[in-house]
Amino acid sequence: MLIYLSFQLYSTWNLLPPTFRVIGFAPDQLSQDEFIHIITGRAKKDSPRFAELLKEFTARCSYVSGHEGGDQSFQALEQRLDELGERKKEQHRLFYLALPPAAFESVSAGIKKFCHSTRGNNRLIIEKPFGHDAQSSKDLQLALNKSWSEDEIFRIDHYLGKEVVNNLLAIRFGNEIFGAIWNKRHIHDIEVF
Numbered sequence: 180m181l182i183y184l185s186f187q188l189y190s191t192w193n194l195l196p197p198t199f200r201v202i203g204f205a206p207d208q209l210s211q212d213e214f215i216h217i218i219t220g221r222a223k224k225d226s227p228r229f230a231e232l233l234k235e236f237t238a239r240c241s242y243v244s245g246h247e248g249g250d251q252s253f254q255a256l257e258q259r260l261d262e263l264g265e266r267k268k269e270q271h272r273l274f275y276l277a278l279p280p281a282a283f284e285s286v287s288a289g290i291k292k293f294c295h296s297t298r299g300n301n302r303l304i305i306e307k308p309f310g311h312d313a314q315s316s317k318d319l320q321l322a323l324n325k326s327w328s329e330d331e332i333f334r335i336d337h338y339l340g341k342e343v344v345n346n347l348l349a350i351r352f353g354n355e356i357f358g359a360i361w362n363k364r365h366i367h368d369i370e371v372f
Contacts, residue, residue, distance in 0.1 A: 202240075202260065211241060256294055
């Protein structure tokens with residue numbers, strides 16, 4: 180999701196600075212070519228301009244394997260961040276965690292210890308259900324507060340809109356009146372908050 184959004188910001192809206200980089204980090208051992216294939220595998224390269232933009236974008240993408248686990252993995256990530264960044268300039272870093280909730284604490288602590296930029300802003304985005312009840316949510320928040328301040332943390336729960344969207348589909352296809360007007364000719368876009 181983050182890579183798709185980054186590509187949209189880069190190619191369509193030209194909103195990313197020329198020095199931006201995307202680094203994939205996971206326990207899988209992937210080569211650079213395998214990582215790029217994952218990014219571009221489903222993309223329809225039907226126009227030369229799109230293919231050119233995709234090539235420019237993927238030139239800014241790299242991958243670091245965290246298969247060793249623990250501090251070694253975060254040190255490897257920090258080394259890559261340092262290689263790609265300019266030493267004396269600000270380095271704003273955005274860390275997007277799409278992990279099981281049990282891994283949030285250790286991963287966020289490792290990122291804070293090894294990869295936190297001292298010359299720019301740092302943001303931690305957490306995607307997934309943020310706990311399964313009020314107590315587990317509080318526990319996750321307390322764990323994150325050990326390393327990160329509240330203004331550095333953003334939470335995204337991609338399941339929140341799932342039931343709403345399913346209900347919209349049932350309403351549309353279950354009612355003839357909506358089926359006639361709920362189509363691409365009459366609806367420009369849908370936003371679920």
